[in-house]
Amino acid sequence: MKLILKREWFDPALTLDEQVFHWVENQGVYSAVCAGHVGRLVPCVQGYYLETQDEQEYVFWRAYFDLDRDYEALAAMGEKYPVIRQALALLPGLRVLNQPPWEALVAFIISANNNTGRIRKLVLSLCREVGGGESCFPTPEALAAVSEERLRQMGMGYRAPFLKETARKVVEGFPLEELSALSYEEAHSRLITLPGVGDKVADCVQLFGLRHSVSFPVDVWVERLMRSWFATGTMSRKAIGEHGRQILGKNAGVAQQYLFHCARRGLIPLDKGA
DNA sequence: AACCAGGTGCGGT
């Protein structure tokens, strides 16, 4: 079965290169192995297609690429907030992926106080050296078995013990998959008990891995944008996140992605009194 | 040479 991703609503450069760090592009073809599923996006007339072997694979990738979300419904937020309307118009083809929670967890622990180029480099070396193949994300068991020293040699720095310890907790039964059935608040408070996971990383895991689309991660860029356009003044990042969830509601996190990418790419000015 | 990058942990108010 072929999964078609039409160019009108799917842009790999916006979606795969920016939200997940182990997809690699080669002559127009994007590939990665996610939770054991082999993904290969091939360009075609309509945009891209992904060939799947059976029903189960089809269902996995359909969910991964968020094909069941109503992106038209986002326009409602744009009516109330012009900057969101602008962001939606500037980035057609941006979607919010539904990654395996474990993969989002590891990638975003690595993301802390780091830049995207190096995050990608680190995640890819983790795939290569621990996952057992190019772009093949490692299992919790595999990561838990790696020594801290080896993780440091890969360049993980002070995050090395966080990664190892978090992997160990997941192997010991931390109910990562079950968190999506809990409320945003409940899942959040459990996630931040993991080492290397604070509010921001937990929010990313919830948004990208647990389908908690109300989650509103606040990093340096979103903080700047919110100060410029939403009068958040001297609010802490935690308070800005609460504010975002409150005023934007169930799709706050989807809006956050559009705002984040616009801010980071300089598509929306941030100097408005910030 | 400082400062920054999709922050977090920790110890002190």
Next chain:
DNA sequence: ACCGCACATGGT
């Protein structure tokens, strides 16, 4: 609950 600082690493 809030605040300030250290923290690995690589790029300007």
